[in-house]
Amino acid sequence: MLYIVGYGEMAKAILRGLKNGKWDMENVGVVGRNEEKLKNIEKEFNVKTFLLDGFDITDKEIILAVKPYALTEISMRIKGVANTLYSILAGKSLTEIEKYIKAKFYIRAMPNIAAAFSASTTAVTGDVEVKKRAEEIFSYIGDVVWVENDDEIDMATAIIGSGPAFLAIIAEAVSDGGVYIGLKREIANKLTKGLFKSFSKIDMNFSEIKDKVMSPKGTTAEGILEMEDNKARGTILKVIKKTYEKSKKL
Ligand SMILES: NC(=O)C1=CN([C@@H]2O[C@H](COP(=O)(O)OP(=O)(O)OC[C@H]3O[C@@H](n4cnc5c(N)ncnc54)[C@H](OP(=O)(O)O)[C@@H]3O)[C@@H](O)[C@H]2O)C=CC1
Numbered sequence: 001m002l003y004i005v006g007y008g009e010m011a012k013a014i015l016r017g018l019k020n021g022k023w024d025m026e027n028v029g030v031v032g033r034n035e036e037k038l039k040n041i042e043k044e045f046n047v048k049t050f051l052l053d054g055f056d057i058t059d060k061e062i063i064l065a066v067k068p069y070a071l072t073e074i075s076m077r078i079k080g081v082a083n084t085l086y087s088i089l090a091g092k093s094l095t096e097i098e099k100y101i102k103a104k105f106y107i108r109a110m111p112n113i114a115a116a117f118s119a120s121t122t123a124v125t126g127d128v129e130v131k132k133r134a135e136e137i138f139s140y141i142g143d144v145v146w147v148e149n150d151d152e153i154d155m156a157t158a159i160i161g162s163g164p165a166f167l168a169i170i171a172e173a174v175s176d177g178g179v180y181i182g183l184k185r186e187i188a189n190k191l192t193k194g195l196f197k198s199f200s201k202i203d204m205n206f207s208e209i210k211d212k213v214m215s216p217k218g219t220t221a222e223g224i225l226e227m228e229d230n231k232a233r234g235t236i237l238k239v240i241k242k243t244y245e246k247s248k249k250l
């Protein structure tokens with residue numbers, strides 16, 4: 001059995017990913033504090049559910065998917081020593097997690113919301129004894145990238161965890177731009193979606209893509225001048241830096 005503590009956005013995205021990947025959902029348990037919400041999860045995913053109070057984690061594989069600030073409360077409500085604790089909490093270091101929840105092995109992972117479509121890229125670190133198992137579990141929700149340490153998970157949070165929200169804002173702005181110059185919203189949205197889909201398929205490094213698209217005296221060069229004039233590159237760099245710094249304050 002694999003247990004997920006939490007039934008929020010990310011827990012549901014992981015459950016969808018597991019289901020897409022044909023994980024045996026009867027061998028998944030969801031643990032939480034609200035009976036009503038547990039019932040809904042049970043119906044939606046065909047999983048077993050358990051109330052958090054007094055839940056015994058002994059020898060179990062547990063994915064922790066609650067708010068980072070809930071760590072203290074969770075530790076007071078559960079009992080036992082887990083086999084492996086997989087935490088997806090932003091900003092909570094392995095050392096901190098170890099203080100609150102007892103387990104033989106610990107893994108920290110940073111997936112994203114694309115887990116629901118089995119398209120997350122998940123950064124993972126922790127005890128090498130369970131590296132293979134961690135890679136197996138998280139491969140159900142997409143690709144897995146093993147990183148060196150906690151700090152790299154915090155850095156990955158800025159790109160992988162929060163990244164979909166940043167790209168959503170960029171996508172929305174691109175579509176708005178299309179509408180501004182005269183496209184119908186429906187077409188602007190379709191083209192923008194198509195752009196992101198096309199981009200994900202281009203197997204070249206980033207500067208190579210830019211160089212191949214940017215023609216001398218062409219349309220792209222005009223757009224890039226506007227981006228550079230408005231410090232788009234520096235702004236995005238700072239967005240990543242600030243996001244990383246915030247994870248250190250959670
Ligand atoms: N959203 C994302 O894209 C990503 C999120 N994460 C991480 O995943 C975790 C969950 O985030 P997300 O799913 O977005 O959050 P949600 O707000 O959607 O869900 C939060 C979950 O935490 C539970 N919870 C909150 N407080 C407590 C508490 N005191 N005791 C017990 N349970 C509690 C909630 O239960 P209840 O409803 O009963 O309050 C709920 O199950 C976070 O740690 C976040 O950093 C990581 C990568 C991406």
Ligand SMILES: O=C(O)[C@@H]1CCC=N1
Pocket residue numbers: 090157161162
């Ligand atoms: O915004 C957050 O704090 C969480 C962590 C990464 C994505 N969502």
